[in-house]
Amino acid sequence: MSISRRTILQGATAAATIGTFSVARAQTPEFTYKYANNLPLAHPMNVRAAEAMEKIKAETNGRVVIQIFPNNQLGSDTDMLNQVRSGGVEFFTLSPLILSTLVPNASVSGIGFAFPDYDAVWKAMDGELGAYVRGQIAKANLHVLDKIWDNGFRQMTSSKGPINSPADLKGFKIRVPVSPLWTSMFKAFDSAPASINFAEVYTALQTKIVDGQENPLAIIATAKLFEVQKYLSLTNHMWDGFWFLANRRAWERLPQDLRTIVAKNIDAAALLERADVAKLNAGLQAELTSKGMVINQTKADEFRATLQKAGFYGEWKGKYGDEAWAILEKAVGGKLA
Numbered sequence: 018m019s020i021s022r023r024t025i026l027q028g029a030t031a032a033a034t035i036g037t038f039s040v041a042r043a044q045t046p047e048f049t050y051k052y053a054n055n056l057p058l059a060h061p062m063n064v065r066a067a068e069a070m071e072k073i074k075a076e077t078n079g080r081v082v083i084q085i086f087p088n089n090q091l092g093s094d095t096d097m098l099n100q101v102r103s104g105g106v107e108f109f110t111l112s113p114l115i116l117s118t119l120v121p122n123a124s125v126s127g128i129g130f131a132f133p134d135y136d137a138v139w140k141a142m143d144g145e146l147g148a149y150v151r152g153q154i155a156k157a158n159l160h161v162l163d164k165i166w167d168n169g170f171r172q173m174t175s176s177k178g179p180i181n182s183p184a185d186l187k188g189f190k191i192r193v194p195v196s197p198l199w200t201s202m203f204k205a206f207d208s209a210p211a212s213i214n215f216a217e218v219y220t221a222l223q224t225k226i227v228d229g230q231e232n233p234l235a236i237i238a239t240a241k242l243f244e245v246q247k248y249l250s251l252t253n254h255m256w257d258g259f260w261f262l263a264n265r266r267a268w269e270r271l272p273q274d275l276r277t278i279v280a281k282n283i284d285a286a287a288l289l290e291r292a293d294v295a296k297l298n299a300g301l302q303a304e305l306t307s308k309g310m311v312i313n314q315t316k317a318d319e320f321r322a323t324l325q326k327a328g329f330y331g332e333w334k335g336k337y338g339d340e341a342w343a344i345l346e347k348a349v350g351g352k353l354a
Contacts, residue, residue, distance in 0.1 A: 046074075046082040048271060050107035053091045053100065054259075055215050057239040061293035062110065062166055062259065063087045069286035076278045081271070083108065083279075093214035095195060102159065107267040110259040112168060113150060114196045122153045123260070125341050128333060129202045130321040131349045132170075132256045135295065141348035142258065149344050154260065160268040162261040162280055164287035167294040169233025170253040174242060177228050179313045180250035183323040192221055192230040198333070202255075205327035206320075215240075222246060233257065234301040235294055243308040251302075252315045261287065330354035 052070070056062050063085060070083045091097055091106060094115050101109040102119075117124035126146060132138050141147065142165050154161045173180045173191070180186060186206040193199035193210045203210035213221050221227050222245040229246065231254065237243065261283055271279065302312055324330060334342045334354045346352055 047080040048082070048275070050081070050083045050267060051086055051091070052083050052108035052110075053086045053097045053106045054110045055089050055094055055097070056087060056110075056236070058087045060087075060235060060239050061290045061297065065286040065290040065293065066110075066283075068289075069282040072282045073279055076282070077275055081275055081279060089214075089216040093216055095214065101262055101264050102157075104264045104266060107264050109262050110166060111262060112194065112196075112257050113165075113260055114198050114255075114257060115194050116154070116260060116262075117196055117198060120153050120157045122337050122341050123150050124196065124198045125337050125345050126150060127198055127255045127257055128345065128353065129198075129254050129324055129329065130317045131345065131353060133317075133349070137349055138256050139291070141345075144348070146344050146348045149341060150260075154262070158265050160263040160265050162263070162283050162287070164261075164284040166259040166261065166287045167291040168257040168259055169235055169294055169298060171231045171233055171255045171257055172237070173229060173231045173250045173252050173254070174237060174246040174310075175229035175248040175250070176222065176225070176246055177248070179248045179311065180229075180252065181313060181315060183320055190226075190228040192218055192227040199255075201332065202324065202329060205324050205329040218242070219245060231255075233294075234298050234305070238297075238301055238304060243305055243310050247309070247311060249305060249310045249312045250315055251312065252320065253317065254320065325354070 052066065054062065067085060070085060073081050073083060086106070091100065094111060095118075097106060097109050098111060098116070098119060100106045112127075113123040114127040126142060132141070147165060151161050151163070175189070177189075178185070180189075183206050186203065186208045189208045191203055191208050191210055192213045193203060195212045195214060200210045200212060211227050213227070218230055219240065219242065222230060222242065230242065231252075232242070237249070268276065306312060330353045342354070
C-alpha cells in the first residue's frame with residue numbers, strides 16, 4: 018500500500034478508520050486491549066497500526082482485538098506511560114527520549130547530531146544498539162516489541178526567523194518534550210527550553226509562550242504547525258523513533274501462539290511505517306513551502322562542535338556509562354566525546 022502526502026495531510030485513510038472504530042462492533046473477543054499514542058490519526062504510524070490490528074483480529078479468529086486511541090485521546094505522554102505501566106492501557110508507543118524519564122539509557126539513540134543518515138539509524142536500532150536499549154526497557158517491567166517505528170530526524174521551526182547556526186539559538190524560547198536530554202542539549206546552546214507535552218504544543222506556539230519547537234517533518238505537517246510557525250530549519254539534530262511498549266502482565270496473559278501473531282504483525286507494520294515516513298519526508302518540504310513556510314538548510318559540524326565545547330557529549334557519556342556509549346559510538350562510526 019502506498020501512502021501519498023495528500024492522504025496523510027487531508028485525513029485518515031479508510032484503513033485507519035476501520036482499524037480504529039470497527040473493532041467495537043466485533044463479536045466478543047477473548048482479549049480486548051487498548052493501544053494509545055500521541056499522533057494524529059492520519060500519521061503513517063496510525064494508518065499502519067490500524068492495518069496490523071485488523072490482521073491480528075483476523076489471524077487470531079477474533080480472539081484478540083486491539084482498539085486504537087490516537088492523538089492523546091487518553092492523556093499526555095506522561096499520563097499514557099503511567100497507564101501502560103499500571104495496565105490502564107495495554108499498548109503504547111513512545112519516543113525513547115521521553116521513555117528515558119523511566120528508563121534513563123533508553124535515550125542514548127537520540128544524542129544530538131550523532132547519526133549521519135538513516136542507513137546508520139536502522140543498522141544500529143535493528144542491531145546491537147537496539148538490543149541494548151530493549152534490554153534496559155525490559156528491566157522496567159515493560160515488554161517491548163523488536164522493531165522500533167520511525168518518527169524521523171527532527172527539525173527546528175520558529176516564528177522569529179531561521180536557525181542557521183548555533184548563535185541563532187542563544188536565548189531562543191523553544192518547546193521541547195518532557196525529557197532531560199532535550200533540555201540539556203538546548204541549554205548547551207544557551208537556549209531557553211520549555212518542557213511541554215505534545216498535546217499543548219500548538220497552543221503554546223499560537224500564544225507565543227515559546228518562539229519555536231522541533232519535530233520531524235511528518236509531525237510538523239500532520240499537526241499543522243505551519244499555521245503557527247513561519248520558519249523551518251532543516252537541522253537533522255536528533256533522530257527519534259517510537260518503541261512499541263506493552264504492559265508486561267497483559268502481554269504474558271496472551272498465550273504464546275497469540276503473542277507470536279501480535280508481534281509478527283506489529284513488527285511488520287513498523288517496517289512499512291518506516292518506508293512511509295521516508296517517502297513522506299521526501300516530498301514534505303515542497304508541501305510545507307506551499308503552506309507558507311520558509312525553509313533553510315544547515316550543516317551539522319558547527320552545531321556538533323558547539324556541543325562538544327559545552328561538554329554536552331562528555332556529560333552524557335558519564336550518565337549513560339561506558340558500555341552504552343561504546344555501543345553508540347560503534348553505531349555512528351566515530352568518537353563523540
